[in-house]
Amino acid sequence: MTYSQIQEAVDNVAQKINRDMKDVDTPLFLGVLTGSFMFFGDLMKRINFECEMCFIRLASYEGTSSKGEVKQMLGLTKSVKGRSVIVVEDIVDTGNTVQELDSILRDSGAREIKYCSLLLKPGHYTGTIKIDYPALEIPNDFIVGYGLDYDQLGRQYKDIYVLDEEETSKRKNINIL
């Protein structure tokens, strides 16, 4: 998927958010680090109402704890009590992350929570939380670029690529999505 196709999808999703949220009192855009950083920047340039921004960083437990559990590496740095929050994610895959975010935000007293994600894999998503603003729906491939990483690499690519899983050499092969 090329940068210009991504920008078109960001235009569309920004338009919807601008239309839906324009009368809400200073919503808070909450970017989920690290993967959403590029999308967050491109999205926010298009938001035309007064709002605040902050970031949160979560990580899946590895090692002794069971998979699917998520811990907070950087917690909420602003109060969300009584506020409208728009979560900005890079990708919703199984939905574990948005599920955890939802409990964090509810426990912290958010009044309304909307979910915006650059990418959604409907074939993997098993959650019950509604993704209000998915910019793009994609197949179950593992993708890299435009903020998303493979083993921490490739976040800076401006286009989105599919990781070639057949690749046996140490250098991973990528193809444009």
Ligand code: IMP
């Ligand atoms: P979840 O399964 O919805 O909780 O997604 C967890 C996280 O895994 C996402 O926020 C991404 O950071 C990462 N992730 C899921 N799918 C991909 C992918 O295709 N490429 C890169 N990262 C991914």
Ligand code: MG
């Ligand atoms: Mg993420």
